[in-house]
Amino acid sequence: MNIVVLISGSGTNLQAIIEGIEAGEIDGRIVAVISNRPNVKGLERAQQHGIETLVLDHTQFESREAFDSVLQQQIEQYQPDLVVLAGFMRILTDAFVDHFKGRMLNIHPSLLPKYKGLNTHQRALDAHEAQHGCSVHFVSTELDSGAVIGHAKVDIERNDTAQSLSQKVQKQEHSLYPACVKLFCSKQIQLTPEGVLYAGTLL
Template identity: 55%
Template sequence: MPCKLVILISGSGSNLQAFIDAAEQGELPADIAAVISNRPAAGGLERAAQAGIATAVVDHTGFANRDDFDAALRDTIDSFAPDLVVLAGFMRILGADFVRHFRGRMLNIHPSLLPKYPGLHTHQRAIDAGDTEAGATVHFVTEELDGGPPILQAQVPVKAGDTAELLAARVLEQEHRIYPLAARWFAEGRLTLNGNQAELDDNALPPTGFPFHCVTAD
């Protein structure tokens, strides 16, 4: 049976589109079982519908607290029985119980070279710090925000005169390459979480994940 994915989104779904394209082109040996959003107006829901993928909405504004939202979201995800949950621009912090429920089978991508710049405004923070490189990191999700074991990392140069928007666009191109690849490794049974260590082919990955230099932008 192919690996079943559920993808969580909050916005337009550009990373979602990368997964759809990879699956359609045979580069991702997995079925996208559903796309779930916490925002009813998320543009990515239309992308999913156009691709014939089931969609669901769990609107966070309809819940009195985070725990109730997490429980409803967990139950909705579980109804599709996924092997892997992919956070693709999902803009809600998830509680510890939720994360533990999906431990070892939930991935996120963060637009910085973790452990640098967890949280928001990553591109501006890299520019303000005078960094010469920025990038994106795919990691397993754990209870620590943006702190789960890294899997794969792509670097891009920070250019003179860069704005946060220009740098974000350059990083996003790389996100679209590395995120489906990490999911492919998982689908092929090559990628696992062992304790608090990401392993590829039973080998521990480096502390910052696999360095995907071959897709570095010029």
């Protein structure tokens, strides 16, 4: 499967997926990494593994629609089977999301449906949750609301801060995301109108 990864920053999830591919775990290859920000660490990581990179700076576009339309064209030139959002910090237009429906994944640092949006770690602490974590989901037009493929949980300890929690959750992200990409690439999961179908069963 051909995969295009979209990033905005450090790219540690990208790194975990690259490693999953290089280890032969994921039956796919990353055909391009596209960043909406120049000079980010994730671009370097891709280049170090011989992966083509592209920067599409959103500040150079007049509107969200204009940016998304060019982004869509750029992605499509690689004919991807899967688009992976890995720390891509942009809200996407409905037209863009609909175009890649069923073949675009995102990772979110909370146990969805809890804590959609930003500052998830602090919000989980403020709510005195016993557990927190991350979720991989198919992207839908409503933010952080697509069908969930998998969760990874961490226990919240008494002395946890937003920073310590974020580190614990990120560690889980680096196993969960490659595992979910692997499921997609081996055609074990698919998005249906009822939800995610895994081996004939709805998740």
